[in-house]
Amino acid sequence: MRRPNAIQKDTEEITTVRDLTGVFESLATTQIAKVKSKVEMSKEFFNLLWGKYSQIRFDPDSRLTGRQTVDNGRNVFVMISAEAGLSGDIDQRLVETVLSDYNPKTTDIIVLGSHGAQQLLQRGITYKRYFRVPESDRYIDVSPVITAIQPYHQAKVYYEEYVSLGVQGIKTIDLIQTIQAMSEEASDSEDIISEKDTIFEPSLEEIAGIMETAMMSLAFSQVILESGLAQEASRFNAMSVSKDRATELVRLYNMEYHRAKRSENDRRMREVIISLKRKRRVNSYVK
């Protein structure tokens, strides 16, 4: 049996781990609430922007055509992973999904997040570009990523989807199709804005192009947010499991400590009784 002092030391260490995982768990919960509210705000923003865009691009066939001017004939997979570890196994599942569809002859990989980049390199897969996951409370700048994917024929985004706190999946989307899907939720305005009755500075075409890029950035930002939400949820789950395990260990160590302490007390008591008996025996011989 281990000595009580050694058990007490282990218990203190595990208690620290339990407290730390508890803090991580609370942080993940706060982050989840924050990201959810951001997603809602960005949806409202998209609906307003789409409303104005549909007023100047009133012919549906002329909408979202800006990307078709450049095409290098290759496809690109954009993989959005976590920037750091401690997010459970979700990045591993993401990499496995990407690699199951990946053909290096036709497709390049652009990776966001150092954790995913590391996992690709460990598997001997080289990626075309790496970006840090853009992160800010007020402004997510995805323009470098949008610029990088614009020359490609098709851009598929692989990311971690938040289904619920307990369930996170891997999702694949085409950015242009996503914007079209988002626009179906937003209503087209019946008003038409044309150059006849409105002043455009610099020009209608340029403004429409900027709005298209903005909507693509917005769709991509939402994907990044959702991915972050899934990572936080995965982290929350991993931390919950660790906290439960640490709590269980603390309970077991406490029991072991009390047993060891009682056993030590019993041993000392036996030693005292034996020495008393010896002393009595010696005294009786002397008499």
Added chain:
Amino acid sequence: MNNATLLKVQARAPFELYFAGEALSVSATNKVGRFDILPGHADFFSVINPDSDIVIGTDKEDININVSNGIVCAKDDEVLLFLNI
């Protein structure tokens, strides 16, 4: 104050609502230069200069917003500012 002399303004970024309410004026900068939108302004669509200031004048105070970029749409005394896009 008579509502006919006011603009209905919304200034939003994708993840932030900067201002929503009535204002006396909206000032910003585009390629042509500094411009002001006042009640009765012609319908107007413009790209706002990168890293510039927008001033929303209300009857209480002027609200200054520094933006990385944006678009302003003004129609029938309603002004929508899409910022940091």
